[in-house]
Amino acid sequence: MFLSEQTNWIVQKFGGTSVGKFPDKIVDDIIKNYSQSQGKNVSVVCSARSTYTKAEGTTSRLLKCCELASQENDYNSIVEIIRQDHVANAENFIINPVLQTQLVTDTNKELDMVVKYLDASKILGEVSIRTMDLVMSVGEKLSCLFMAALCNDRGVKAKYVDLSHIIPSDYTIQAENVLDNTFYSFLVTALKDELKPFVESKEKIVPIFTGFFGLIPMGLLNGVGRGYTDLCAALIAVALNADELQVWKEVDGIFTADPRKVKTARLLDSVTPEEAAELTYYGSEVIHPFTMEQVIRAKIPIRIKNVQNPTGNGTMIYPDNIARKGENTPPHPPEVFTPSFYERKRRGATAITTKHDIVVINIHSNKKTLSHGFLAQIFTILDKFKLVVDLISTSEVHVSMALPIPDNDSNKSLKLAVTDLKRLGQVDIIRDMAIVSLVGKQMKQFIGIAGTMFTTLAEQNINIEMISQGANEINISCVIAESDSLKALQSIHLNLLDPLRKEKSFSVAVDERLEQLKRMEL
Ligand SMILES: Nc1ncnc2c1ncn2[C@@H]1O[C@H](COP(=O)(O)OP(=O)(O)O)[C@@H](O)[C@H]1O
Numbered sequence: 001m002f003l004s005e006q007t008n009w010i011v012q013k014f015g016g017t018s019v020g021k022f023p024d025k026i027v028d029d030i031i032k033n034y035s036q037s038q039g040k041n042v043s044v045v046c047s048a049r050s051t052y053t054k055a056e057g058t059t060s061r062l063l064k065c066c067e068l069a070s071q072e073n074d075y076n077s078i079v080e081i082i083r084q085d086h087v088a089n090a091e092n093f094i095i096n097p098v099l100q101t102q103l104v105t106d107t108n109k110e111l112d113m114v115v116k117y118l119d120a121s122k123i124l125g126e127v128s129i130r131t132m133d134l135v136m137s138v139g140e141k142l143s144c145l146f147m148a149a150l151c152n153d154r155g156v157k158a159k160y161v162d163l164s165h166i167i168p169s170d171y172t173i174q175a176e177n178v179l180d181n182t183f184y185s186f187l188v189t190a191l192k193d194e195l196k197p198f199v200e201s202k203e204k205i206v207p208i209f210t211g212f213f214g215l216i217p218m219g220l221l222n223g224v225g226r227g228y229t230d231l232c233a234a235l236i237a238v239a240l241n242a243d244e245l246q247v248w249k250e251v252d253g254i255f256t257a258d259p260r261k262v263k264t265a266r267l268l269d270s271v272t273p274e275e276a277a278e279l280t281y282y283g284s285e286v287i288h289p290f291t292m293e294q295v296i297r298a299k300i301p302i303r304i305k306n307v308q309n310p311t312g313n314g315t316m317i318y319p320d321n322i323a324r325k326g327e328n329t330p331p332h333p334p335e336v337f338t339p340s341f342y343e344r345k346r347r348g349a350t351a352i353t354t355k356h357d358i359v360v361i362n363i364h365s366n367k368k369t370l371s372h373g374f375l376a377q378i379f380t381i382l383d384k385f386k387l388v389v390d391l392i393s394t395s396e397v398h399v400s401m402a403l404p405i406p407d408n409d410s411n412k413s414l415k416l417a418v419t420d421l422k423r424l425g426q427v428d429i430i431r432d433m434a435i436v437s438l439v440g441k442q443m444k445q446f447i448g449i450a451g452t453m454f455t456t457l458a459e460q461n462i463n464i465e466m467i468s469q470g471a472n473e474i475n476i477s478c479v480i481a482e483s484d485s486l487k488a489l490q491s492i493h494l495n496l497l498d499p500l501r502k503e504k505s506f507s508v509a510v511d512e513r514l515e516q517l518k519r520m521e522l
């Protein structure tokens, strides 16, 4: 067993709504507690501020400005809303007049630059990928300027660090449009340089990093997508070889189902990175799926914690065979296993999630092409319109696919793609659907679990449009009508994840598996 050295560094990532709603709690109860009371070296990463929801937050507003500029429409009123929101926030929270004045000046300077970028784009009638990134980065800059000022105002020595130019303008991505490990290694090296003064400083200073890691050739939205700050925090954790990456949310951690929808959902004390990625992809957006790979490769645990309940344990994300930082195998001798380890060993399904705004496309081949050509042509068309397939089930002449169509743009692309797909055969579209996914690392050994899931749906008179089992065998998914999705979520949770019922279905599944093994031995 190899235990890597503890660095005493932790990385704390705060999302936009947390920064918007609880900035004082973040400084007093979290940053101050870890850095001063617990003596840790803390590095902070923040997303752009949202006062209520992410959809109405600063990043969404800045993106709206870009859209308006590209249509040669006016965006100044939205920039003014962002300005007033941030200036009022500075005046409400920052008591020291020098810090407050400086913050208001810096805020105005950043937003004046945004207007300049947008004015130039409006003249051209186009917002380039680079301009969009420049505009978007201002969301993180404003929130981090504010958080750094708030820390200093409340007695935590902190320094604002702007990462928006960390990637040189001539940097080219090796494989076209793919952020590969060469890119991540480059970024980690660049981040180490940014961190050096903090690591070497005799005085404890908390760096407040903009959760935006610079201008990348294909644009941050195309390369990573919304929620990019989680990945940025992960890369900082790798650069620091941090003891832990903490992702602070407004929920206690990862639950067996969305706690807003299932009252009896339980907090999970640990999940594997694969499970966390599946849950996120299929509707439970707790952490950006790209985050895991980076930190897990560096064997750094991720902990999801609640800003409103800082003393709670949260949920730990780490691979089955890594129990603590740097460990390749679970601790030995086994006495040191925590009770949760046994719980993890015994459970079947880990959690259930639903994904909405799904459209099913059924294509029945006109048989003018061979089946391999048929599939290739379908994917070429979908690729042309940048449509993503969440689930697929296929026979030689028939293909069913479930696609997320969450907005007007993807709907327009879908319509164009369907016109092209009709050349290949008969095409039917079913709208207003949802994907239900049962996720669990140990699930693959228990056939009974899939059976219980589908029997539950049948008992509830819920029609299943499509069934698919993820290639990694930790996800069993099906497509049902959107209107049935809440009932499906609650009834499957009750039968497979509720603590009392779970014992029963678990033992049924174990019995079934034993029967199976016996039959194999005969
Ligand atoms: N399995 C799950 N466990 C925890 N939260 C979940 C789950 N599925 C969906 N959610 C929802 O994800 C949200 C994530 O937390 P929140 O901090 O509010 O997000 P954001 O960082 O996007 O503002 C919560 O509102 C929660 O209801």
Ligand SMILES: N[C@@H](CC(=O)OP(=O)(O)O)C(=O)O
Pocket (backbone or CB within 6 Å): 014, 015, 016, 017, 047, 048, 054, 057, 059, 060, 139, 211, 225, 226, 227, 228, 229, 230
């Ligand atoms: N501000 C960005 C990046 C981000 O990660 O946000 P959050 O941490 O609030 O999900 C966005 O809205 O997408």
